[in-house]
Amino acid sequence: MSVSNPPSVRDIPPPLKGMIPYLNAAVQFEKKDIVISYYCRVYAANIGIKSKTQGDPKANSVLLSLMSHLEAFKKANSAQHEGLSNEVIAESKVEAQAVSLFSAADKLDRSGTANQNVVKMFFTAAKLFEVLTYFKEDVSDYVRSMYKYAAWKATYIRSCLAKGEVPVPGPATVEGSEEEHEFNELLKQLDGETPPTGQAAIPQNTQMPSVGPPTGSSFGGQFPSGTNPTAAPRQNLPQQTSQDEQPSSSTDNANAKSGAELEQASKFCKFAQSSLMFNDVDTAVNYLEQALAILKS
Structure with missing residues:
Protein backbone atom coordinates (compact mmCIF):
# COMPACT_ATOMS: atom_id res chain seq x y z
CA MET A 1 0.00 0.00 0.00
CA SER A 2 1.31 3.42 -0.98
CA TYR A 39 1.83 8.63 18.02
CA CYS A 40 3.76 11.89 18.05
CA ARG A 41 1.90 12.75 14.84
CA VAL A 42 -1.40 11.48 16.29
CA TYR A 43 -0.90 13.81 19.26
CA ALA A 44 -0.04 16.68 16.91
CA ALA A 45 -3.25 15.99 14.97
CA ASN A 46 -5.26 16.14 18.21
CA ILE A 47 -3.76 19.54 18.96
CA GLY A 48 -4.52 20.71 15.44
CA ILE A 49 -8.13 19.56 15.64
CA LYS A 50 -8.59 21.59 18.82
CA SER A 51 -7.01 24.69 17.27
CA LYS A 52 -9.13 27.52 15.92
CA THR A 53 -8.71 26.86 12.20
CA GLN A 54 -12.21 27.70 10.99
CA GLY A 55 -12.02 29.65 7.77
CA ASP A 56 -8.32 28.90 7.22
CA PRO A 57 -8.08 26.75 4.07
CA LYS A 58 -4.35 26.14 4.52
CA ALA A 59 -4.76 24.86 8.08
CA ASN A 60 -7.69 22.63 7.16
CA SER A 61 -5.77 21.22 4.20
CA VAL A 62 -2.75 20.39 6.37
CA LEU A 63 -4.94 18.68 8.98
CA LEU A 64 -6.74 16.58 6.35
CA SER A 65 -3.41 15.62 4.81
CA LEU A 66 -2.00 14.58 8.19
CA MET A 67 -5.05 12.51 9.13
CA SER A 68 -5.06 10.79 5.75
CA HIS A 69 -1.39 9.95 6.18
CA LEU A 70 -1.97 8.53 9.68
CA GLU A 71 -4.83 6.33 8.50
CA ALA A 72 -2.88 4.95 5.54
CA PHE A 73 0.32 4.54 7.57
CA LYS A 74 -1.48 2.52 10.25
CA LYS A 75 -3.11 0.20 7.72
CA ALA A 76 0.18 -0.36 5.88
CA ASN A 77 2.33 -1.09 8.94
CA SER A 78 0.11 -2.56 11.68
CA ALA A 79 0.90 -6.15 10.71
CA GLN A 80 4.62 -5.62 11.29
CA HIS A 81 4.30 -3.23 14.26
CA GLU A 82 1.70 -4.30 16.82
CA GLY A 83 2.02 -1.04 18.73
CA LEU A 84 0.26 0.83 15.91
CA SER A 85 -3.00 -1.00 16.68
CA ASN A 86 -2.45 -1.80 20.38
CA GLU A 87 -2.35 1.36 22.46
CA VAL A 88 -1.21 -0.49 25.58
CA ILE A 89 1.99 -1.51 23.80
CA ALA A 90 2.33 1.96 22.27
CA GLU A 91 1.96 3.70 25.62
CA SER A 92 4.66 1.50 27.11
CA LYS A 93 7.02 2.32 24.22
CA VAL A 94 6.49 6.08 24.49
CA GLU A 95 6.90 6.08 28.27
CA ALA A 96 10.06 3.95 28.13
CA GLN A 97 11.63 6.26 25.55
CA ALA A 98 10.66 9.39 27.50
CA VAL A 99 12.17 8.04 30.73
CA SER A 100 15.31 6.90 28.92
CA LEU A 101 15.85 10.33 27.34
CA PHE A 102 15.13 12.02 30.66
CA SER A 103 17.59 9.80 32.52
CA ALA A 104 20.34 10.31 29.93
CA ALA A 105 19.85 14.09 29.93
CA ASP A 106 19.81 14.24 33.73
CA LYS A 107 23.02 12.20 33.93
CA LEU A 108 24.76 14.62 31.55
CA ASP A 109 23.36 17.64 33.41
CA ARG A 110 24.53 16.38 36.81
CA SER A 111 28.01 15.74 35.38
CA GLY A 112 28.22 19.42 34.45
CA THR A 113 27.55 19.01 30.72
CA ALA A 114 25.40 21.85 29.43
CA ASN A 115 24.91 22.25 25.69
CA GLN A 116 22.19 22.34 23.04
CA ASN A 117 22.16 18.54 22.87
CA VAL A 118 21.18 18.31 26.55
CA VAL A 119 18.52 20.97 25.95
CA LYS A 120 17.13 18.93 23.06
CA MET A 121 17.11 15.73 25.12
CA PHE A 122 15.21 17.32 28.01
CA PHE A 123 12.82 19.08 25.61
CA THR A 124 12.08 15.91 23.59
CA ALA A 125 11.54 13.94 26.82
CA ALA A 126 9.02 16.58 27.94
CA LYS A 127 7.17 16.33 24.61
CA LEU A 128 6.98 12.52 24.89
CA PHE A 129 5.61 12.80 28.43
CA GLU A 130 2.90 15.03 26.98
CA VAL A 131 2.16 12.47 24.26
CA LEU A 132 1.34 10.01 27.05
CA THR A 133 -1.80 12.06 27.81
CA TYR A 134 -3.21 10.84 24.50
CA PHE A 135 -3.54 7.35 25.98
CA LYS A 136 -4.93 8.51 29.32
CA GLU A 137 -5.34 12.00 30.70
CA ASP A 138 -4.79 10.92 34.30
CA VAL A 139 -1.08 10.10 34.05
CA SER A 140 0.90 9.17 37.15
CA ASP A 141 2.43 11.72 39.52
CA TYR A 142 5.81 10.26 38.55
CA VAL A 143 5.27 11.15 34.88
CA ARG A 144 3.94 14.61 35.75
CA SER A 145 6.99 15.32 37.91
CA MET A 146 9.42 14.24 35.21
CA TYR A 147 7.53 16.27 32.60
CA LYS A 148 7.70 19.48 34.63
CA TYR A 149 11.34 18.98 35.53
CA ALA A 150 12.35 18.21 31.93
CA ALA A 151 10.47 21.23 30.55
CA TRP A 152 12.03 23.50 33.17
CA LYS A 153 15.55 22.15 32.64
CA ALA A 154 15.33 22.63 28.86
CA THR A 155 14.38 26.30 29.22
CA TYR A 156 16.77 26.94 32.11
CA ILE A 157 19.87 25.53 30.37
CA ARG A 158 18.99 27.27 27.11
CA SER A 159 18.59 30.57 28.98
CA CYS A 160 22.00 30.19 30.61
CA LEU A 161 23.68 29.33 27.30
CA ALA A 162 22.10 32.36 25.62
CA LYS A 163 23.40 34.65 28.38
CA GLY A 164 26.84 33.04 28.54
CA GLU A 165 26.25 31.73 32.06
CA VAL A 166 27.10 28.32 33.50
CA PRO A 167 23.91 26.42 34.47
CA VAL A 168 23.68 24.97 37.96
CA PRO A 169 23.69 21.16 37.59
CA GLY A 170 20.80 19.18 39.01
CA PRO A 171 17.73 20.51 40.81
CA ALA A 172 17.50 24.21 41.55
CA THR A 173 15.02 26.83 42.66
CA VAL A 174 13.40 29.36 40.35
CA GLU A 175 11.90 32.30 42.20
CA GLY A 176 10.59 35.73 41.31
CA SER A 177 8.27 37.07 38.62
CA GLU A 178 11.16 38.32 36.46
CA GLU A 179 12.64 34.83 36.10
CA GLU A 180 9.22 33.29 35.47
CA HIS A 181 8.51 35.83 32.73
CA GLU A 182 11.88 35.18 31.12
CA PHE A 183 11.38 31.42 31.11
CA ASN A 184 7.86 31.80 29.71
CA GLU A 185 9.34 33.76 26.82
CA LEU A 186 11.91 31.02 26.27
CA LEU A 187 9.22 28.38 26.30
CA LYS A 188 7.46 30.24 23.49
CA GLN A 189 10.61 29.86 21.39
CA LEU A 190 10.98 26.18 22.22
CA ASP A 191 7.32 25.28 21.99
CA GLY A 192 6.13 27.56 19.24
CA GLU A 193 3.15 28.73 21.25
CA THR A 194 2.16 30.96 24.15
CA PRO A 195 1.41 29.61 27.65
CA PRO A 196 -2.12 30.33 28.91
CA THR A 197 -2.64 33.58 30.77
CA GLY A 198 -1.98 33.33 34.47
CA GLN A 199 -0.23 29.96 34.24
CA ALA A 200 3.49 29.86 34.89
CA ALA A 201 5.36 27.63 32.47
CA ILE A 202 8.22 27.16 34.95
CA PRO A 203 7.44 25.75 38.41
CA GLN A 204 8.85 27.32 41.55
CA ASN A 205 11.04 25.22 43.86
CA THR A 206 11.56 22.70 41.09
CA GLN A 207 12.64 19.34 42.46
CA MET A 208 14.16 16.39 40.65
CA PRO A 209 11.74 13.43 40.72
CA SER A 210 13.10 10.33 42.38
CA VAL A 211 13.67 7.18 40.35
CA GLY A 212 10.78 4.90 41.13
CA PRO A 213 7.09 5.32 41.88
CA PRO A 214 6.32 8.62 43.67
CA THR A 215 4.73 8.82 47.09
CA GLY A 216 2.81 11.97 46.30
CA SER A 217 2.08 14.52 43.63
CA SER A 218 4.46 17.38 42.96
CA PHE A 219 2.47 18.61 39.99
CA GLY A 220 0.23 21.54 40.72
CA GLY A 221 -1.70 21.96 37.47
CA GLN A 222 -2.37 20.93 33.91
CA PHE A 223 0.24 20.62 31.20
CA PRO A 224 1.14 24.13 30.01
CA SER A 225 1.01 25.73 26.56
CA GLY A 226 -2.44 24.44 25.68
CA THR A 227 -1.19 20.88 25.22
CA ASN A 228 -3.85 19.00 27.15
CA PRO A 229 -6.04 17.35 24.51
CA THR A 230 -8.82 15.00 25.43
CA ALA A 231 -7.16 11.70 26.15
CA ALA A 232 -8.16 8.73 24.07
CA PRO A 233 -9.55 5.85 26.14
CA ARG A 234 -6.96 3.24 26.91
CA GLN A 235 -7.68 -0.11 25.36
CA ASN A 236 -7.83 -2.89 27.91
CA LEU A 237 -6.61 -6.30 26.85
CA PRO A 238 -9.34 -8.94 27.23
CA GLN A 239 -8.83 -11.39 30.04
CA GLN A 240 -9.97 -14.94 29.43
CA THR A 241 -11.41 -16.80 32.40
CA SER A 242 -12.53 -20.40 32.45
CA GLN A 243 -16.22 -20.90 33.24
CA ASP A 244 -15.27 -23.43 35.91
CA GLU A 245 -12.81 -21.06 37.51
CA GLN A 246 -14.43 -19.11 40.34
CA PRO A 247 -11.68 -17.69 42.54
CA SER A 248 -12.42 -16.25 45.92
CA SER A 249 -12.22 -12.52 46.61
CA SER A 250 -8.95 -12.98 48.48
CA THR A 251 -7.47 -14.76 45.47
CA ASP A 252 -8.63 -11.94 43.20
CA ASN A 253 -6.85 -9.39 45.34
CA ALA A 254 -3.65 -11.40 45.35
CA ASN A 255 -3.72 -11.83 41.57
CA ALA A 256 -4.43 -8.12 41.06
CA LYS A 257 -1.48 -7.16 43.21
CA SER A 258 0.76 -9.67 41.45
CA GLY A 259 -0.33 -8.34 38.08
CA ALA A 260 0.47 -4.77 39.06
CA GLU A 261 3.91 -5.78 40.30
CA LEU A 262 4.66 -7.72 37.12
CA GLU A 263 3.56 -4.77 35.00
CA GLN A 264 5.86 -2.42 36.92
CA ALA A 265 8.78 -4.86 36.65
CA SER A 266 8.14 -5.19 32.92
CA LYS A 267 8.22 -1.41 32.54
CA PHE A 268 11.57 -1.19 34.33
CA CYS A 269 12.97 -3.84 31.96
CA LYS A 270 11.78 -1.85 28.95
CA PHE A 271 13.30 1.32 30.43
CA ALA A 272 16.58 -0.56 30.78
CA GLN A 273 16.43 -1.67 27.16
CA SER A 274 15.83 1.91 25.99
CA SER A 275 18.75 3.14 28.12
CA LEU A 276 21.07 0.68 26.40
CA MET A 277 20.07 2.22 23.05
CA PHE A 278 21.81 5.36 24.31
CA ASN A 279 24.80 3.40 25.71
CA ASP A 280 23.70 4.38 29.22
CA VAL A 281 24.74 1.20 31.04
CA ASP A 282 24.49 2.63 34.56
CA THR A 283 20.87 3.68 34.08
CA ALA A 284 20.02 0.31 32.50
CA VAL A 285 21.53 -1.53 35.47
CA ASN A 286 19.56 0.68 37.86
CA TYR A 287 16.26 -0.16 36.16
CA LEU A 288 17.07 -3.88 36.04
CA GLU A 289 17.91 -3.86 39.76
CA GLN A 290 14.54 -2.25 40.49
CA ALA A 291 12.80 -4.89 38.39
CA LEU A 292 14.62 -7.66 40.26
CA ALA A 293 13.74 -6.10 43.60
CA ILE A 294 10.05 -6.21 42.68
CA LEU A 295 10.24 -9.80 41.47
CA LYS A 296 12.16 -10.99 44.57
CA SER A 297 9.91 -9.24 47.12
Missing part, protein backbone atom coordinates in the same frame (compact mmCIF):
# COMPACT_ATOMS: atom_id res chain seq x y z
CA VAL A 3 1.50 5.90 1.89
CA SER A 4 1.78 9.61 1.16
CA ASN A 5 4.32 11.66 3.05
CA PRO A 6 3.08 13.52 6.14
CA PRO A 7 2.96 17.33 6.09
CA SER A 8 6.37 18.94 6.56
CA VAL A 9 6.99 21.31 9.46
CA ARG A 10 7.64 23.97 6.81
CA ASP A 11 4.04 23.57 5.64
CA ILE A 12 2.48 24.28 9.04
CA PRO A 13 0.53 27.59 9.05
CA PRO A 14 0.43 29.88 12.13
CA PRO A 15 -2.92 28.57 13.48
CA LEU A 16 -1.34 25.10 13.81
CA LYS A 17 2.06 26.10 15.21
CA GLY A 18 1.31 24.17 18.41
CA MET A 19 1.75 20.98 16.38
CA ILE A 20 5.36 21.73 15.44
CA PRO A 21 7.24 20.30 18.49
CA TYR A 22 5.45 16.96 18.14
CA LEU A 23 5.93 16.79 14.38
CA ASN A 24 9.64 17.45 14.95
CA ALA A 25 9.70 14.62 17.50
CA ALA A 26 7.96 12.36 14.97
CA VAL A 27 10.71 13.03 12.42
CA GLN A 28 13.36 12.39 15.08
CA PHE A 29 11.99 8.89 15.79
CA GLU A 30 11.07 7.85 12.24
CA LYS A 31 14.12 5.59 11.88
CA LYS A 32 14.36 4.60 15.56
CA ASP A 33 10.79 3.54 16.36
CA ILE A 34 7.92 4.15 13.95
CA VAL A 35 5.35 3.47 16.69
CA ILE A 36 6.64 6.42 18.73
CA SER A 37 6.86 8.52 15.57
CA TYR A 38 3.28 7.64 14.64
Whole structure:
Protein backbone atom coordinates (compact mmCIF):
# COMPACT_ATOMS: atom_id res chain seq x y z
CA MET A 1 0.00 0.00 0.00
CA SER A 2 1.31 3.42 -0.98
CA VAL A 3 1.50 5.90 1.89
CA SER A 4 1.78 9.61 1.16
CA ASN A 5 4.32 11.66 3.05
CA PRO A 6 3.08 13.52 6.14
CA PRO A 7 2.96 17.33 6.09
CA SER A 8 6.37 18.94 6.56
CA VAL A 9 6.99 21.31 9.46
CA ARG A 10 7.64 23.97 6.81
CA ASP A 11 4.04 23.57 5.64
CA ILE A 12 2.48 24.28 9.04
CA PRO A 13 0.53 27.59 9.05
CA PRO A 14 0.43 29.88 12.13
CA PRO A 15 -2.92 28.57 13.48
CA LEU A 16 -1.34 25.10 13.81
CA LYS A 17 2.06 26.10 15.21
CA GLY A 18 1.31 24.17 18.41
CA MET A 19 1.75 20.98 16.38
CA ILE A 20 5.36 21.73 15.44
CA PRO A 21 7.24 20.30 18.49
CA TYR A 22 5.45 16.96 18.14
CA LEU A 23 5.93 16.79 14.38
CA ASN A 24 9.64 17.45 14.95
CA ALA A 25 9.70 14.62 17.50
CA ALA A 26 7.96 12.36 14.97
CA VAL A 27 10.71 13.03 12.42
CA GLN A 28 13.36 12.39 15.08
CA PHE A 29 11.99 8.89 15.79
CA GLU A 30 11.07 7.85 12.24
CA LYS A 31 14.12 5.59 11.88
CA LYS A 32 14.36 4.60 15.56
CA ASP A 33 10.79 3.54 16.36
CA ILE A 34 7.92 4.15 13.95
CA VAL A 35 5.35 3.47 16.69
CA ILE A 36 6.64 6.42 18.73
CA SER A 37 6.86 8.52 15.57
CA TYR A 38 3.28 7.64 14.64
CA TYR A 39 1.83 8.63 18.02
CA CYS A 40 3.76 11.89 18.05
CA ARG A 41 1.90 12.75 14.84
CA VAL A 42 -1.40 11.48 16.29
CA TYR A 43 -0.90 13.81 19.26
CA ALA A 44 -0.04 16.68 16.91
CA ALA A 45 -3.25 15.99 14.97
CA ASN A 46 -5.26 16.14 18.21
CA ILE A 47 -3.76 19.54 18.96
CA GLY A 48 -4.52 20.71 15.44
CA ILE A 49 -8.13 19.56 15.64
CA LYS A 50 -8.59 21.59 18.82
CA SER A 51 -7.01 24.69 17.27
CA LYS A 52 -9.13 27.52 15.92
CA THR A 53 -8.71 26.86 12.20
CA GLN A 54 -12.21 27.70 10.99
CA GLY A 55 -12.02 29.65 7.77
CA ASP A 56 -8.32 28.90 7.22
CA PRO A 57 -8.08 26.75 4.07
CA LYS A 58 -4.35 26.14 4.52
CA ALA A 59 -4.76 24.86 8.08
CA ASN A 60 -7.69 22.63 7.16
CA SER A 61 -5.77 21.22 4.20
CA VAL A 62 -2.75 20.39 6.37
CA LEU A 63 -4.94 18.68 8.98
CA LEU A 64 -6.74 16.58 6.35
CA SER A 65 -3.41 15.62 4.81
CA LEU A 66 -2.00 14.58 8.19
CA MET A 67 -5.05 12.51 9.13
CA SER A 68 -5.06 10.79 5.75
CA HIS A 69 -1.39 9.95 6.18
CA LEU A 70 -1.97 8.53 9.68
CA GLU A 71 -4.83 6.33 8.50
CA ALA A 72 -2.88 4.95 5.54
CA PHE A 73 0.32 4.54 7.57
CA LYS A 74 -1.48 2.52 10.25
CA LYS A 75 -3.11 0.20 7.72
CA ALA A 76 0.18 -0.36 5.88
CA ASN A 77 2.33 -1.09 8.94
CA SER A 78 0.11 -2.56 11.68
CA ALA A 79 0.90 -6.15 10.71
CA GLN A 80 4.62 -5.62 11.29
CA HIS A 81 4.30 -3.23 14.26
CA GLU A 82 1.70 -4.30 16.82
CA GLY A 83 2.02 -1.04 18.73
CA LEU A 84 0.26 0.83 15.91
CA SER A 85 -3.00 -1.00 16.68
CA ASN A 86 -2.45 -1.80 20.38
CA GLU A 87 -2.35 1.36 22.46
CA VAL A 88 -1.21 -0.49 25.58
CA ILE A 89 1.99 -1.51 23.80
CA ALA A 90 2.33 1.96 22.27
CA GLU A 91 1.96 3.70 25.62
CA SER A 92 4.66 1.50 27.11
CA LYS A 93 7.02 2.32 24.22
CA VAL A 94 6.49 6.08 24.49
CA GLU A 95 6.90 6.08 28.27
CA ALA A 96 10.06 3.95 28.13
CA GLN A 97 11.63 6.26 25.55
CA ALA A 98 10.66 9.39 27.50
CA VAL A 99 12.17 8.04 30.73
CA SER A 100 15.31 6.90 28.92
CA LEU A 101 15.85 10.33 27.34
CA PHE A 102 15.13 12.02 30.66
CA SER A 103 17.59 9.80 32.52
CA ALA A 104 20.34 10.31 29.93
CA ALA A 105 19.85 14.09 29.93
CA ASP A 106 19.81 14.24 33.73
CA LYS A 107 23.02 12.20 33.93
CA LEU A 108 24.76 14.62 31.55
CA ASP A 109 23.36 17.64 33.41
CA ARG A 110 24.53 16.38 36.81
CA SER A 111 28.01 15.74 35.38
CA GLY A 112 28.22 19.42 34.45
CA THR A 113 27.55 19.01 30.72
CA ALA A 114 25.40 21.85 29.43
CA ASN A 115 24.91 22.25 25.69
CA GLN A 116 22.19 22.34 23.04
CA ASN A 117 22.16 18.54 22.87
CA VAL A 118 21.18 18.31 26.55
CA VAL A 119 18.52 20.97 25.95
CA LYS A 120 17.13 18.93 23.06
CA MET A 121 17.11 15.73 25.12
CA PHE A 122 15.21 17.32 28.01
CA PHE A 123 12.82 19.08 25.61
CA THR A 124 12.08 15.91 23.59
CA ALA A 125 11.54 13.94 26.82
CA ALA A 126 9.02 16.58 27.94
CA LYS A 127 7.17 16.33 24.61
CA LEU A 128 6.98 12.52 24.89
CA PHE A 129 5.61 12.80 28.43
CA GLU A 130 2.90 15.03 26.98
CA VAL A 131 2.16 12.47 24.26
CA LEU A 132 1.34 10.01 27.05
CA THR A 133 -1.80 12.06 27.81
CA TYR A 134 -3.21 10.84 24.50
CA PHE A 135 -3.54 7.35 25.98
CA LYS A 136 -4.93 8.51 29.32
CA GLU A 137 -5.34 12.00 30.70
CA ASP A 138 -4.79 10.92 34.30
CA VAL A 139 -1.08 10.10 34.05
CA SER A 140 0.90 9.17 37.15
CA ASP A 141 2.43 11.72 39.52
CA TYR A 142 5.81 10.26 38.55
CA VAL A 143 5.27 11.15 34.88
CA ARG A 144 3.94 14.61 35.75
CA SER A 145 6.99 15.32 37.91
CA MET A 146 9.42 14.24 35.21
CA TYR A 147 7.53 16.27 32.60
CA LYS A 148 7.70 19.48 34.63
CA TYR A 149 11.34 18.98 35.53
CA ALA A 150 12.35 18.21 31.93
CA ALA A 151 10.47 21.23 30.55
CA TRP A 152 12.03 23.50 33.17
CA LYS A 153 15.55 22.15 32.64
CA ALA A 154 15.33 22.63 28.86
CA THR A 155 14.38 26.30 29.22
CA TYR A 156 16.77 26.94 32.11
CA ILE A 157 19.87 25.53 30.37
CA ARG A 158 18.99 27.27 27.11
CA SER A 159 18.59 30.57 28.98
CA CYS A 160 22.00 30.19 30.61
CA LEU A 161 23.68 29.33 27.30
CA ALA A 162 22.10 32.36 25.62
CA LYS A 163 23.40 34.65 28.38
CA GLY A 164 26.84 33.04 28.54
CA GLU A 165 26.25 31.73 32.06
CA VAL A 166 27.10 28.32 33.50
CA PRO A 167 23.91 26.42 34.47
CA VAL A 168 23.68 24.97 37.96
CA PRO A 169 23.69 21.16 37.59
CA GLY A 170 20.80 19.18 39.01
CA PRO A 171 17.73 20.51 40.81
CA ALA A 172 17.50 24.21 41.55
CA THR A 173 15.02 26.83 42.66
CA VAL A 174 13.40 29.36 40.35
CA GLU A 175 11.90 32.30 42.20
CA GLY A 176 10.59 35.73 41.31
CA SER A 177 8.27 37.07 38.62
CA GLU A 178 11.16 38.32 36.46
CA GLU A 179 12.64 34.83 36.10
CA GLU A 180 9.22 33.29 35.47
CA HIS A 181 8.51 35.83 32.73
CA GLU A 182 11.88 35.18 31.12
CA PHE A 183 11.38 31.42 31.11
CA ASN A 184 7.86 31.80 29.71
CA GLU A 185 9.34 33.76 26.82
CA LEU A 186 11.91 31.02 26.27
CA LEU A 187 9.22 28.38 26.30
CA LYS A 188 7.46 30.24 23.49
CA GLN A 189 10.61 29.86 21.39
CA LEU A 190 10.98 26.18 22.22
CA ASP A 191 7.32 25.28 21.99
CA GLY A 192 6.13 27.56 19.24
CA GLU A 193 3.15 28.73 21.25
CA THR A 194 2.16 30.96 24.15
CA PRO A 195 1.41 29.61 27.65
CA PRO A 196 -2.12 30.33 28.91
CA THR A 197 -2.64 33.58 30.77
CA GLY A 198 -1.98 33.33 34.47
CA GLN A 199 -0.23 29.96 34.24
CA ALA A 200 3.49 29.86 34.89
CA ALA A 201 5.36 27.63 32.47
CA ILE A 202 8.22 27.16 34.95
CA PRO A 203 7.44 25.75 38.41
CA GLN A 204 8.85 27.32 41.55
CA ASN A 205 11.04 25.22 43.86
CA THR A 206 11.56 22.70 41.09
CA GLN A 207 12.64 19.34 42.46
CA MET A 208 14.16 16.39 40.65
CA PRO A 209 11.74 13.43 40.72
CA SER A 210 13.10 10.33 42.38
CA VAL A 211 13.67 7.18 40.35
CA GLY A 212 10.78 4.90 41.13
CA PRO A 213 7.09 5.32 41.88
CA PRO A 214 6.32 8.62 43.67
CA THR A 215 4.73 8.82 47.09
CA GLY A 216 2.81 11.97 46.30
CA SER A 217 2.08 14.52 43.63
CA SER A 218 4.46 17.38 42.96
CA PHE A 219 2.47 18.61 39.99
CA GLY A 220 0.23 21.54 40.72
CA GLY A 221 -1.70 21.96 37.47
CA GLN A 222 -2.37 20.93 33.91
CA PHE A 223 0.24 20.62 31.20
CA PRO A 224 1.14 24.13 30.01
CA SER A 225 1.01 25.73 26.56
CA GLY A 226 -2.44 24.44 25.68
CA THR A 227 -1.19 20.88 25.22
CA ASN A 228 -3.85 19.00 27.15
CA PRO A 229 -6.04 17.35 24.51
CA THR A 230 -8.82 15.00 25.43
CA ALA A 231 -7.16 11.70 26.15
CA ALA A 232 -8.16 8.73 24.07
CA PRO A 233 -9.55 5.85 26.14
CA ARG A 234 -6.96 3.24 26.91
CA GLN A 235 -7.68 -0.11 25.36
CA ASN A 236 -7.83 -2.89 27.91
CA LEU A 237 -6.61 -6.30 26.85
CA PRO A 238 -9.34 -8.94 27.23
CA GLN A 239 -8.83 -11.39 30.04
CA GLN A 240 -9.97 -14.94 29.43
CA THR A 241 -11.41 -16.80 32.40
CA SER A 242 -12.53 -20.40 32.45
CA GLN A 243 -16.22 -20.90 33.24
CA ASP A 244 -15.27 -23.43 35.91
CA GLU A 245 -12.81 -21.06 37.51
CA GLN A 246 -14.43 -19.11 40.34
CA PRO A 247 -11.68 -17.69 42.54
CA SER A 248 -12.42 -16.25 45.92
CA SER A 249 -12.22 -12.52 46.61
CA SER A 250 -8.95 -12.98 48.48
CA THR A 251 -7.47 -14.76 45.47
CA ASP A 252 -8.63 -11.94 43.20
CA ASN A 253 -6.85 -9.39 45.34
CA ALA A 254 -3.65 -11.40 45.35
CA ASN A 255 -3.72 -11.83 41.57
CA ALA A 256 -4.43 -8.12 41.06
CA LYS A 257 -1.48 -7.16 43.21
CA SER A 258 0.76 -9.67 41.45
CA GLY A 259 -0.33 -8.34 38.08
CA ALA A 260 0.47 -4.77 39.06
CA GLU A 261 3.91 -5.78 40.30
CA LEU A 262 4.66 -7.72 37.12
CA GLU A 263 3.56 -4.77 35.00
CA GLN A 264 5.86 -2.42 36.92
CA ALA A 265 8.78 -4.86 36.65
CA SER A 266 8.14 -5.19 32.92
CA LYS A 267 8.22 -1.41 32.54
CA PHE A 268 11.57 -1.19 34.33
CA CYS A 269 12.97 -3.84 31.96
CA LYS A 270 11.78 -1.85 28.95
CA PHE A 271 13.30 1.32 30.43
CA ALA A 272 16.58 -0.56 30.78
CA GLN A 273 16.43 -1.67 27.16
CA SER A 274 15.83 1.91 25.99
CA SER A 275 18.75 3.14 28.12
CA LEU A 276 21.07 0.68 26.40
CA MET A 277 20.07 2.22 23.05
CA PHE A 278 21.81 5.36 24.31
CA ASN A 279 24.80 3.40 25.71
CA ASP A 280 23.70 4.38 29.22
CA VAL A 281 24.74 1.20 31.04
CA ASP A 282 24.49 2.63 34.56
CA THR A 283 20.87 3.68 34.08
CA ALA A 284 20.02 0.31 32.50
CA VAL A 285 21.53 -1.53 35.47
CA ASN A 286 19.56 0.68 37.86
CA TYR A 287 16.26 -0.16 36.16
CA LEU A 288 17.07 -3.88 36.04
CA GLU A 289 17.91 -3.86 39.76
CA GLN A 290 14.54 -2.25 40.49
CA ALA A 291 12.80 -4.89 38.39
CA LEU A 292 14.62 -7.66 40.26
CA ALA A 293 13.74 -6.10 43.60
CA ILE A 294 10.05 -6.21 42.68
CA LEU A 295 10.24 -9.80 41.47
CA LYS A 296 12.16 -10.99 44.57
CA SER A 297 9.91 -9.24 47.12
